[in-house]
Amino acid sequence: xxxxxxxxxxxxxxxxxxxxxxxxxxxxxxxxxxxxxxxxxxxxxxxxxxxxxxxxxxxxxxxxxxxxxxxxxxxxxxxxxxxxxxxxxxxxxxxxxxxxxxxxxxxxxxxxxxxxxxxxxxxxxxxxxxxxxxxxxxxxxxxxxxxxxxxxxxxxxxxxxxxxxxxxxxxxxxxxxxxxxxxxxxxxxxxxxxxxxxxxxxxxxxxxxxxxx
Numbered sequence: 589x590x591x592x593x594x595x596x597x598x599x600x601x602x603x604x605x606x607x608x609x610x611x612x613x614x615x616x617x618x619x620x621x622x623x624x625x626x627x628x629x630x631x632x633x634x635x636x637x638x639x640x641x642x643x644x645x646x647x648x649x650x651x652x653x654x655x656x657x658x659x660x661x662x663x664x665x666x667x668x669x670x671x672x673x674x675x676x677x678x679x680x681x682x683x684x685x686x687x688x689x690x691x692x693x694x695x696x697x698x699x700x701x702x703x704x705x706x707x708x709x710x711x712x713x714x715x716x717x718x719x720x721x722x723x724x725x726x727x728x729x730x731x732x733x734x735x736x737x738x739x740x741x742x743x744x745x746x747x748x749x750x751x752x753x754x755x756x757x758x759x760x761x762x763x764x765x766x767x768x769x770x771x772x773x774x775x776x777x778x779x780x781x782x783x784x785x786x787x788x789x790x791x792x793x794x795x796x797x798x799x800x801x
Contacts, residue, residue, distance in 0.1 A: 589629060589632075590632040590633060591632055592614075592615070592618065592619070592620075592631075592632050594632060595614075595619075595632040595633075595634060595648055596611065596614050596615065598634060599614075599634070599648060599649060599652050602649075604649055604652045604653055604656070605652045605656075606656060607655075607656060609682075609683055610652065610655055610656065610679075610683065612682070613679045613682040613683055614652075614679070616682060617675065617678045617679050617682060617715070618631070619631045619632065619645070619648065619675055620632075621675075621711055621714050621715075622645060622673040622674055622675035622678070622708075622711045623637065623639065623645065623673065624639060624640065634647060634648050634649055635647055636650075639672060639673045639704070639707070640703065640704070640707075641701045641703050641704055643672060643701065643704060644672075645672055645673050645675055646672070646675075646676065646746060650793060651675075651676055651679070653774065653790075654744060654767050654774060655676075655679065655680070655683075657767045657774070657776050657790075658680075658742055658744055658765065658767045659765070660680060660683040660684055660693075660742060661683075661684070661693075661741075662683075662684060662685040662693060663684065663685055663692065663693045664684045664693050664741035664742055665684075665693065665694045665696070665737070665740050665741050665742075666680055666684060666693070666694070666695045666696070666740060666741065666742045666743070666744065667696050667697075667698070667733060667734055667737065667738075667740045667742075667743045667744075667756075667759065668680065668695055668696070668697040668698070668743075668744050668745075668746070669698060669730035669731075669733075669743070669744070669745035669746065669747070669756075669768070670697075670698075670699060670730060670745060670746035670747045671697040671698065671699035671704060671705060671708045671725060672699070672704060672708065672746055673704070673707055673708055673711055674697075674707070674708030674709075674711045674712045675711075676744075676746065677695055677697045677708065677712065677717075677723055678711075678712060678715055678717060678723075680695050680744075681693075681695050681715075681717045681722045681723050684722070685722075692720075692721075692722060693722065694721070694722060694723075694724065694737075695717075695722065695723045695724070696723075696724045696726060696734055696737045696740075697723060697724070697725055697726065698726040698727075698728050698729075698730040698733075698734050699725070699726070699727060699728075699730070700727070700728060700729050700730060702727060705725060705727045708725060709725055712725075724737075730745070731749070731753050731755070732753070732755045733753065733755040733756050733758075733759045734759070735755070735759060738758075738759035738760075739759055739760060739761040739764070740759055740760055740761060740764060741761055741763075741764050741765075742764060742765050742766075742767070743756050743759070743760055743764070743765075743766045743767075743768070744766070744767050744768065745766075745767075745768035745769060746769075747769065748769035748770060748771060748772070749768075749769070749770060750770070750771065751770060752766060752768055752770060752775060752777060756768070757777070757779070757785065760777075760779045761779065762779050762780070762781060762782065763778075763779065763780075764778075764779050765777065765778050765779070766779075769793060770789075772791065772792065772793055773789045773790060773791050773792075773793060774789070774790040774793055775787060775788070775789050775790075776788040776789075776790075
């Protein structure tokens with residue numbers, strides 16, 4: 589059976605996991621704490637796993653790839669579309685800083701499935717992020733973003749749509765970045781002006797679809 593160290597070493601050896609802060613977050617935030625009881629023994633497989641409600645916890649390789657692209661910094665405010673089980677949410681909370689000091693970073697994570705929102709909350713309580721205010725969980729349709737918390741330094745999505753919604757682009761700060769699946773690619777959008785974006789695309793991924801009303 590794989591261990592957490594095996595998984596981390598594999599991701600480093602394959603050249604996906606590079607950032608020292610992300611490596612530290614991977615060590616501290618245990619994927620096992622974000623899985624249903626019956627599949628906890630599979631926590632350190634480098635594969636997506638079903639978490640109920642026809643949703644998955646993403647493959648560690650994909651999470652790492654997207655986090656490295658997101659380039660989170662201490663103190664940033666992030667909108668996450670699709671909380672899922674809360675694993676990626678917790679990793680990001682470590683990266684933006686959860687010191688409790690003024691100017692600490694914040695993750696606002698929106699999930700439309702009530703059962704997953706509750707599952708994520710239960711999982712995140714193990715780490716104290718909710719009590720500190722580093723993470724705020726919202727129940728709603730993420731395709732509209734979350735205007736009440738805008739503007740954001742970074743926006744990340746866990747499910748794939750046909751295109752990046754206009755609401756996300758509008759809610760992003762100038763100088764900010766979106767990392768999101770579009771069809772079977774991961775797209776990076778950098779906002780260079782109010783209505784100007786630079787785009788990069790990375791092909792060959794598979795995601796659950798973004799559910800919209």
